[in-house]
Amino acid sequence: MNNNRKTLDQMMTLRTRRMLIAYAFLFIPVLFYLGVRIVPAIQALSMSFTHEGSSVFTLDHYKMLLQDEVFWISVKNTILYVVIVVPLQMLLGLLIALGIERVNRFKWFYRIVFFLPYMTSIVAISWVWRLIYEPNTGLLNKVLDWLNLPVQGWLTHPDTALISVSIVIIWQMMGFCMLIFTAGLQVIPRQLYEAAEIDGAGRWKRFWMVTFPLLNPTIVFLAIIGVIQTLQTFTQIANLTGGATGGGLGGPLHSTSSVVVYMYNQGFRDYNLHFAAASTVFLFILILIVTLIQFRVLNKSYKL
Template structure:
């Protein structure tokens, strides 16, 4: 009897070992893909940033040049401006839209689709449509302003308006995503809280600030963190809205250039991959610092 039990245990162990090996074999493929596509290029770019232009040796010249590079600092300031302008506005509009749609009983799905379509649409296609609308001579936006006797604006051709123009397009495209996430957060709030608040005589504003807003804190943190990371890596919108005939984007006068745009111009227009790698490392450090501070500040405020 003991031999039968031992044989059964042995077979069970072999079966578990076989299942474990199969599981690890399935995990090996995505792990190798992640190492080859993510980890290795990251380490290679980091090592390349410490190389001189001939790619031999070790030097800090690229980072010293970066510190004294006025275009880089202008791009860094622009990147932070994109974050400061787009993220709060798109979250605020997304919350307002979600609150409004959540109160609608008819055609709620239709309104969700309408506001979410810009997020699903190709960024390149949307950017070119907005570029045509921003055209100072034939654009629809200036045509619409003329109805109200407002003089035409330069939009993407005016250094003082170009960054705001790009930000408006980014907000318009991302607010639908924020709306959808907020709707999911609103659906997760138990209705019993609102019923108890109504019994206590609380008004709509009181219920919003005491129930809805606090319970949407995890949603706000998620949208804030993902929105900041996305804004720090802004590229496609700027590239398609501001690219000149020579291929350089970020104009006019670097007024819309972000760190990613400057990195792209350095790598593929100036063919300076070494310096572009240094810019990439600087962007990585910036994203790491901003995300860490953001998580600390938001989490602390919401806990209080």
């Protein structure tokens, strides 16, 4: 009896001790997040319900937001960016990572070249892309012309501008996906492949039986990060469509505008931070819902 109690106590203290350790490890980070991210976010939330210089509760910003056609165009574009960019950048990133794994030589060289776009400063490289896309004398149309394919307006036409921006984002981000997939492939124990090989599994079967399931945490990570980042796309759009040619960010005719571009225009160009806050809240809710759905659908080994 006495002995039993003692072990129970020991177990309790062990569990409590471990809990306390966890809290100790997390104390500073949680404080940091509260101060640097959560409090400003709550400020933004409360701002979205008031007018500047007053504290009276109002839904005006949300009403205006829902009625603004440009806002809905931006929402539609943002979703399109996600649908186009995320699957392609992940697929290409995975194929490149697998391809590089399979070869024996020049691995580091291939990795670095595929990763180069992610390293490059967007200002300089946007200018190069604009030159490639230029509809009259640009390289891409010259190639199309040479192949006898119809030429396109690329960044300058509303029908193709979004795709053109998406291509640049994929170009930049697939190296990032490749890197994370490479890390994910490295931590898969080799014994599992050997075991599968002994079982007589072919290459294709080994991929589906071993690689793919064990890459699940990596895939979940990249899908969620990719969606969150793409839902917040701003820099590439600003650099590819701003300046002398577009007249405003997200052009032509709002065809490349994303929710963050819309928010930025409202907050920083029209000085309407409270209205911009409302679009941020909308975006936050959108991202939250999508992320929760993703966890449900994608996650096999973790529960949120």
